[in-house]
Amino acid sequence: MPPRLAFLDVFRGVALIVMVLNHTSRWWIGREMGWWRYWIVYSTVTVAAPIFLFLVGFVLPLSLHRHAGDIVTPSRLWNYWRRGATIVAAGLLLNVIVFGGVHLRSLSPEDSPFAGGVLQTIGLAIILMTPTAALLKWPGGRPALLSVALIGYLVFLVAYEPLQAWLPQHPLIALTLFLDYPPWPWICLVLVGLVLGWWWRDVAARGSDAPFFRNLAVIGVVFMALAVIAELVWPSSPHIGFTRDRVLNHHWIPAPITAVWILGSVFVMLAFFYWICERRGWRPQWLVVLGQTALMLYFVHQVIAYTIFGERWLNVRFHQWWPFWLSNLALIVGCVGLGYAWQAIKARSKGWLF
Secondary structure, X not given: OOOOOHHHHHHHHHHHHHHHHHHHHHHOEOHHHOHHHHHHHHHHHOOHHHHHHHHHHHHOHHHHHHHOOOOOOHHHHHHHHHHHHHHHXXXXXXXXXXXXOOOOOOOOXXXXXXXXXXXXXXXXXXXXXXXXXXXXXXXXXXXXXXXHHHHHHHHHHHHHHHHHHXXXXXXXXXXXXXXXXXXXXHXXXXXXXXXXXXXXXXXXXXXXXXXXXXXXXXXXXXXXXHHHHHHHXXXXXXXXXXXXXXXEOOEEEOOHHHHHHHHHHHHHHHHHHHHHHHHOOOOOHHHHHHHHOHHHHHHHHHHHHHHHOOOOOOOOOEOOHHHHHHHHHHHHHHHHHHHHHHHHHHHHHOOOOO
């Protein structure tokens, strides 16, 4: 098994591009640009972070599968826990550098250095999923963990209204654990990725993994079709938008129909990039570099998009579409260049700095 697989890097690179677009559409477009701004923000928010969170679980078995007999050992757990803690720390540092958080009681929750975010959820997921993966060796472990993921999300839906009343009375918990992409329920998606990633590596170790991705694509299409049918049977207004979902602590959580659509679209995209990259040999190096340096670029692009050109310094606002898209293209090209530079720095450091 190769140390890196191109389709995963390409998939992650595409997710990074979508996340860049999500952030610039929120921070660079004036509200007078109308509903297209709204549709761009909503459509990208349902794609980028869910891909990253799913892949956290899906790629974990790449290393764990080689050591299926001794996953839960102090040395192995420490390596993953240290990486998870590093990502959590990166998220906290991002709050300080990008959003200017300096103390707990800020004017805005996002301004606090302790505010939760997708990086904190990713880091916590790595810490929790590593020992959890040991359960996948047991008979029935996979369906059991998939059931835990489903039940965890359903329990969240039941607890949604009580949480709305409870969180304002517990501001520290609301700030750290129930802000942007809170661990509950988003770790449920990571858990689905963990089970499918382990299943995939188990299938690949016994032979061809192409049927696995073909079946995954079929399931994804079914899920997407079910989401469309559900929307037709129980229509929301608007059919696509934040008001059809849940808003907890002023942040978005997908409702059941949206969650099914997200899960189906992630399955279909994962299978598509496997087929086009691993079976057809399409491996654009610039996308691979974006995927391989996604953590660094996630951090840096927010400094550029929000701190420098956004609300903190220059306060850029576009009132026409062509300069907005041109600026996004320039930012993505800049990210590619930064990715190449980062890899060169790491290579020259020869492991001393990194």
